[in-house]
Amino acid sequence: GAVVSQHPSRVICKSGTSVKIECRSLDFQATTMFWYRQFPKKSLMLMATSNEGSKATYEQGVEKDKFLINHASLTLSTLTVTSAHPEDSSFYICSAHLAGGSAYEQYFGPGTRLTVT
Amino acid sequence: KQEVTQIPAALSVPEGENLVLNCSFTDSAIYNLQWFRQDPGKGLTSLLLIQSSQREQTSGRLNASLDKSSGRSTLYIAASQPGDSATYLCAVSNFGNEKLTFGTGTRLTIIP
Numbered sequence: 001g002a003v004v005s006q007h008p009s010r011v012i013c014k015s016g017t018s019v020k021i022e023c024r025s026l027d028f029q030a031t032t033m034f035w036y037r038q039f040p041k042k043s044l045m046l047m048a049t050s051n052e053g054s055k056a057t058y059e060q061g062v063e064k065d066k067f068l069i070n071h072a073s074l075t076l077s078t079l080t081v082t083s084a085h086p087e088d089s090s091f092y093i094c095s096a097h098l099a100g101g102s103a104y105e106q107y108f109g110p111g112t113r114l115t116v117t
Numbered sequence: 118k119q120e121v122t123q124i125p126a127a128l129s130v131p132e133g134e135n136l137v138l139n140c141s142f143t144d145s146a147i148y149n150l151q152w153f154r155q156d157p158g159k160g161l162t163s164l165l166l167i168q169s170s171q172r173e174q175t176s177g178r179l180n181a182s183l184d185k186s187s188g189r190s191t192l193y194i195a196a197s198q199p200g201d202s203a204t205y206l207c208a209v210s211n212f213g214n215e216k217l218t219f220g221t222g223t224r225l226t227i228i229p
Contacts, residue, residue, distance in 0.1 A: 006160075032215065043206060043219040044161075093160055097215060106217060108153075110160035 003027055004096050006109035013084055013116055020080045021112045023094030029074035030096035034106060035067075038091040050077045084116040119144045121209055121220035129226040130197055138192040138223045140207035145188050151217070152181050152192050153206045161206065165192070197227045 003026040013019045023033055031052050036044040048069050049057045056069035068080040077096075081088055091113050095106035120143045130136050140150070149168050153161040165174045165181040167190070173182040180193040190207055204224045208217040 034216070041224075043221050044208075044217075045219075046216055049216065091158075095161075095217075105149075105166065106215075108161040108163070111158075113158065 002098060002107045004094065004107045004109040006092075006094060006112050008112060009110065010113045011115070013114070015085055015116055016083055018080055018082045019084055019114060020078055021092055021094075021114070023077045023079070023096070023109055025075045025096040025098075025107070028096075028098050028107075030077075030098065031074065032097040033071060033077040034095045034097075035069060035077075035079050036093045036095070038093060038111075040091075044093060047079075081114065084114070086116045089114055089116045119147075119209060119211055119218045121207060121218050123205075123207060123220040123223050125223060126221065127224040127226070129228055131228050132197060132199060134197050135193065135195050136197055136225070138194070138205050138207075138225070140190040140192070140220050142188045142190075142209050142218075142220075144211060145185050146212055147185060147209045148212050148214075150181075150183055150190050150207060150209045152179075152190075153208065155204045155206060155222070157204075164205075194225075199227045199229050201225060202227045 005024045007022045033050040035047045038044045046059050047062045050069045050071040052071045058064045071077040091111050093111040095108045122141050124139050151166045152164045167174045167183045178195040183190045204222045206222045207220045
């Protein structure tokens with residue numbers, strides 16, 4: 001149980017375009033999802049906390065207008081990278097907190113590799 | 118602000134050896150600490166979770182210890198195997214905050 005999926009697993013887009021990444025909790029409901037980015041050989045950095053039915057909370061230094069987050073249901077959160085640039089190329093990982101579960105246990109998706117050319 | 122550091126950044130050991138990975142954190146008011154494994158280009162696999170009230174957790178060949186007062190955790194891997202080669206990340210959550218702060222990771226290579 002507690003499986004989180006991400007789609008797509010890999011995406012290549014041209015500079016200036018937007019790309020949407022989906023994060024789904026497959027067999028549980030998630031009131032809270034988290035979005036991380038990871039640069040090569042670096043650790044995970046939290047970008048934002050996504051709460052179902054409300055606005056996302058962004059970490060300091062993360063542009064909310066560039067990284068649009070929508071958590072429309074208890075099983076789906078989306079991250080849209082708008083007007084992507086090569087420096088946005090990264091590995092994006094989401095995690096989901098099981099509603100009613102341990103307050104601090106998160107389940108991670110397999111990640112999405114974004115390459116902006 | 119919580120900061121998590123892992124030493125060493127990379128480690129290579131012959132197959133069969135026991136090894137220890139280290140994790141340190143600056144703010145001891147943690148709720149729990151987790152160890153994850155990440156294979157290249159992949160997501161995270163949770164290995165062990167230690168609550169702040171616990172001192173260690175074991176799963177198979179893995180044993181994680183926690184010394185909250187000194188801000189340290191270790192991950193002990195017994196009888197290492199080539200399949201253990203991966204990057205190991207520790208992460209902590211603080212009380213009143215669901216956010217995880219990740220360490221810098223240790224890239225482990227087991228030499229057959």
